[in-house]
Amino acid sequence: MPKITIDDIELDVEPGLTVLQACELAGKEIPRFCYHERLSVAGNCRMCLVEMEKAPKPIASCAMPVGEGMKIKTDSEMVKKARHGVMEFLLINHPLDCPICDQGGECDLQDQAMGYGFDRSRYLETKRAVDDKNLGPLVKTIMTRCIHCTRCVRFATEVAGVPELGATGRGETMEIGTYVEKALSSELSGNIIDLCPVGALTSKPYAFVARPWELKKTESIDVTDALGSNIRVDARGSEILRVLPRVNEDVNEEWISDKARFSYDGLLRQRLDKPYVRHDGKLRPASWDEAFAAITAKLKGLEGKKLAAIAGDLADCESMFALKSLMTSLGSQNLDCRQDGSAVGEGARSGYLFNSTVAGIEQADAILLVGTNPRLEAAVLNARIRKRFLTGKVKIAIVGPEADLTYKHQNLGSNPAILSQIAAGSHAFAETLKQAQKPMLIIGTGALTRADGAAILASARAVAETCGLIKDGWNGFNVLHRAASRVGGLDLGFLPGAGGRGTDSILEGTSSGAIEVVYLLGADEIDMKRLGKAFVIYQGHHGDAGAARADVILPGAAYTEKDGTYVNTEGRVQRAQRATFPLGDAREDWTILRALSERLGRKLPFDNLDALQVKMTKACPTLSGVDAIAPAAWGAFGKAGDLANQDFTYPIANFYMTDAIGRASVTMAKCVAEILGQGVPRTGTHG
Amino acid sequence: MSTTAGSAPVETGPFAFTADNMRLAQAIIAKYPSGRQASAVMPLLDLAQRQHANWLPRAAMDYVAELLDMPAIRVYEVATFYTMYNTKPVGRHHVQICTNLPCWLRGSEQIVSACEKATGTVLGETSKDGMFTLSHAECLGACVNAPMMQINDDYYEDLDETSAASIVSELKLGHTPKTGSQIGRKTCEPAGGLTSLTEPTKGRGA
Numbered sequence: 001m002p003k004i005t006i007d008d009i010e011l012d013v014e015p016g017l018t019v020l021q022a023c024e025l026a027g028k029e030i031p032r033f034c035y036h037e038r039l040s041v042a043g044n045c046r047m048c049l050v051e052m053e054k055a056p057k058p059i060a061s062c063a064m065p066v067g068e069g070m071k072i073k074t075d076s077e078m079v080k081k082a083r084h085g086v087m088e089f090l091l092i093n094h095p096l097d098c099p100i101c102d103q104g105g106e107c108d109l110q111d112q113a114m115g116y117g118f119d120r121s122r123y124l125e126t127k128r129a130v131d132d133k134n135l136g137p138l139v140k141t142i143m144t145r146c147i148h149c150t151r152c153v154r155f156a157t158e159v160a161g162v163p164e165l166g167a168t169g170r171g172e173t174m175e176i177g178t179y180v181e182k183a184l185s186s187e188l189s190g191n192i193i194d195l196c197p198v199g200a201l202t203s204k205p206y207a208f209v210a211r212p213w214e215l216k217k218t219e220s221i222d223v224t225d226a227l228g229s230n231i232r233v234d235a236r237g238s239e240i241l242r243v244l245p246r247v248n249e250d251v252n253e254e255w256i257s258d259k260a261r262f263s264y265d266g267l268l269r270q271r272l273d274k275p276y277v278r279h280d281g282k283l284r285p286a287s288w289d290e291a292f293a294a295i296t297a298k299l300k301g302l303e304g305k306k307l308a309a310i311a312g313d314l315a316d317c318e319s320m321f322a323l324k325s326l327m328t329s330l331g332s333q334n335l336d337c338r339q340d341g342s343a344v345g346e347g348a349r350s351g352y353l354f355n356s357t358v359a360g361i362e363q364a365d366a367i368l369l370v371g372t373n374p375r376l377e378a379a380v381l382n383a384r385i386r387k388r389f390l391t392g393k394v395k396i397a398i399v400g401p402e403a404d405l406t407y408k409h410q411n412l413g414s415n416p417a418i419l420s421q422i423a424a425g426s427h428a429f430a431e432t433l434k435q436a437q438k439p440m441l442i443i444g445t446g447a448l449t450r451a452d453g454a455a456i457l458a459s460a461r462a463v464a465e466t467c468g469l470i471k472d473g474w475n476g477f478n479v480l481h482r483a484a485s486r487v488g489g490l491d492l493g494f495l496p497g498a499g500g501r502g503t504d505s506i507l508e509g510t511s512s513g514a515i516e517v518v519y520l521l522g523a524d525e526i527d528m529k530r531l532g533k534a535f536v537i538y539q540g541h542h543g544d545a546g547a548a549r550a551d552v553i554l555p556g557a558a559y560t561e562k563d564g565t566y567v568n569t570e571g572r573v574q575r576a577q578r579a580t581f582p583l584g585d586a587r588e589d590w591t592i593l594r595a596l597s598e599r600l601g602r603k604l605p606f607d608n609l610d611a612l613q614v615k616m617t618k619a620c621p622t623l624s625g626v627d628a629i630a631p632a633a634w635g636a637f638g639k640a641g642d643l644a645n646q647d648f649t650y651p652i653a654n655f656y657m658t659d660a661i662g663r664a665s666v667t668m669a670k671c672v673a674e675i676l677g678q679g680v681p682r683t684g685t686h687g
Numbered sequence: 688m689s690t691t692a693g694s695a696p697v698e699t700g701p702f703a704f705t706a707d708n709m710r711l712a713q714a715i716i717a718k719y720p721s722g723r724q725a726s727a728v729m730p731l732l733d734l735a736q737r738q739h740a741n742w743l744p745r746a747a748m749d750y751v752a753e754l755l756d757m758p759a760i761r762v763y764e765v766a767t768f769y770t771m772y773n774t775k776p777v778g779r780h781h782v783q784i785c786t787n788l789p790c791w792l793r794g795s796e797q798i799v800s801a802c803e804k805a806t807g808t809v810l811g812e813t814s815k816d817g818m819f820t821l822s823h824a825e826c827l828g829a830c831v832n833a834p835m836m837q838i839n840d841d842y843y844e845d846l847d848e849t850s851a852a853s854i855v856s857e858l859k860l861g862h863t864p865k866t867g868s869q870i871g872r873k874t875c876e877p878a879g880g881l882t883s884l885t886e887p888t889k890g891r892g893a
Binding site: 181 | 695696745757758759760761767768769866
């Protein structure tokens with residue numbers, strides 16, 4: 001280990017580190033613009049200059065590897081002068097329009113100019129101006145502010161895998177952009193806003209909305225996919241103004257998808273802010289009392305087996321637990337949290353988890369994707385696969401229709417029969433899996449929601465067992481869910497009880513009249529027509545498909561409006577905190593169920609969230625360790641059977657609108673129109 | 688404030704190499720190890736430019752990108768960085784006059800005005816008949832024979848207003864003007880005749 005001296009501090013550092021990283025270990029702050037831990041080293045901003053003994057001039061610490069006996073000075077006169085000079089050059093063409101710049105207050109250039117710059121300008125010539133670029137509906141550009149650090153270019157090329165940004169021209173005419181005008185086609189494009197150290201790339205929906213110091217910041221969990229990205233929700237008053245990522249190395253590193261970042265404007269549109277009851281075929285606003293009275297009247301004397309509940313994709317564990325408790329006390333076993341009908345949940349817990357963990361992808365040396373397009377189903381997870389791919393140490397194959405996943409892969413075909421061939425060892429890829437040290441299989445909901453889903457799950461398990469995916473300290477079997485609520489619901493056993501009905505069977509029951517009352521907890525993605533003549537209670541936050549069909553609407557809280565527990569696809573338990581209060585008469589979901597239970601004479605045994613969580617973790621111990629994954633032992637799951645001779649399809653065609661919040665979001669609608677190139681459905685008011 | 692020149696590419700119809708150029712392109716690509724074919728981007732862009740009236744439309748850059756299996760933006764970066772690639776249409780004769788310090792000291796301003804007069808256009812523009820594009824160039828490495836200019840592939844050195852104008856008028860007539868020094872010296876020998884190494888060479892090889 002090289003010994004290095006930094007400002008008289010001696011330390012041993014790992015070989016291969018850069019001087020900048022060593023300085024950070026020594027507790028010295030080095031200013032920088034182009035350097036970023038998760039991107040390749042560019043070394044073009046020159047802000048990180050430090051003095052090295054025996055070197056004739058300052059060195060760029062971000063690009064200099066540490067060497068034995070190096071003596072670095074970070075606070076010498078030479079370094080101060082060098083930083084002064086670099087900052088002066090950077091500001092030559094920077095417009096200094098901080099008062100009208102959205103980055104103001106959280107700008108690296110602003111902060112570092114204060115810390116390391118000169119207090120006045122000696123530059124008298126005219127500044128250059130650069131045409132703004134159109135990068136689509138999410139990223140606003142003010143290119144005159146750009147200091148050419150190329151972080152965005154490197155992010156697009158390396159992390160997002162969508163090489164569309166570049167630096168064209170040279171010298172004074174150098175510009176960052178796409179050259180040919182087009183919207184960025186990445187699902188992660190919003191991250192370049194965070195990466196930009198100046199105000200050149202800012203958020204279009206957040207433009208001129210607020211200053212960072214006005215915002216109340218709340219730590220939360222993203223629910224737009226099953227990855228459970230860690231987010232920070234910034235709100236002013238009752239309005240959420242933006243969503244930013246939080247660093248969690250095990251989940252999302254520091255990226256979030258565009259859907260997680262920009263769909264927040266849907267939280268204020270098409271909201272259910274008061275209870276509704278259907279009279280004579282029309283929904284009319286009602287009081288909570290009237291709504292509960294309507295439900296009580298309907299449920300009075302109803303047999304438990306004529307009652308059913310389906311939980312939607314955004315439900316938190318607390319409300320699902322409360323609903324399950326209520327349904328059980330009403331004698332109903334007809335529960336399901338799998339509104340898409342995926343064939344997971346029966347059998348061992350490891351049969352529905354992403355067992356290798358997201359961070360585990362970085363150790364995998366063979367990955368088989370089955371019926372899943374992770375780029376659309378969990379964009380940040382896909383970036384992790386790409387990160388592993390870039391090391392060149394992994395072989396990736398897909399079973400499913402060809403798709404641009406941003407990394408090279410082998411397409412084995414789309415027929416499920418390929419799975420049986422791999423399991424039987426008669427397919428070439430079986431050998432690849434067997435020879436791999438840490439092979440992974442990732443199966444998606446596209447494969448599991450089919451009629452033969454259970455059989456496909458069983459053959460995926462056969463692949464895992466015969467190809468050595470399960471070994472000491474490594475479980476290579478992974479299910480990639482799409483819904484934030486799914487693993488939580490499965491952990492809680494929000495599943496048909498003994499003799500109970502699952503989603504499909506519930507819908508059959510409603511069509512035939514065997515089920516008379518259905519309780520939808522934010523379930524919008526089922527076929528509402530199949531609900532037949534059933535009395536539908538919809539508890540949720542958006543006026544989406546479920547609310548339109550409902551007979552009674554109980555307005556609940558969106559994920560930013562309640563303290564809730566979510567379990568991601570790995571089985572990681574995470575808590576989201578309330579950023580704003582529910583709108584209007586809406587209430588946090590568990591309190592609605594608690595109040596309703598009292599009216600039904602089946603009072604649920606908890607009066608506050610703490611008591612609920614204690615009960616919940618007692619009933620379901622896997623939920624007790626927050627930010628931890630409860631270990632899941634390998635066991636039996638799936639049901640052997642015939643695989644249909646029908647190709648896999650992917651469940652998501654429209655990345656931006658997969659839930660009620662996204663469908664209500666104007667920003668997401670613009671993305672659909674401009675990035676996917678699909679027209680937004682026109683309403684009658686369009687000329 | 689000064690504004691950077693518009694950076695959008697020029698759109699035209701589709702582009703494809705002629706059969707001859709395709710053969711040349713394949714030979715160039717074959718020089719590089721497999722998987723490293725992107726290294727051929729510069730010669731291929733040059734080839735495309737020569738095939739397409741000395742400039743590169745977007746279609747040509749996209750074509751090269753596809754041929755070399757590299758992202759289009761990487762090709763755009765190369766094509767816009769180097770001044771020898773023209774991303775806008777140019778005249779049949781692309782007159783690039785060096786205006787850097789040594790040439791300027793030796794009167795490049797006069798050369799510019801002589802060429803402007805002879806071609807009937809101004810620096811940075813193309814003449815109406817499409818014959819000439821005038822542009823200024825940074826140092827072309829012939830300072831010893833300053834002032835100089837480059838027209839398409841040829842250097843014209845030791846210019847003065849008369850010789851510059853006559854080169855332009857000869858080109859107008861379709862003639863091929865004499866390249867290199869216009870005052871008769873051989874390459875970059877001293878202008879007033881040799882001052883050293885004047886005696887006969889001695890020893891081996893004499």
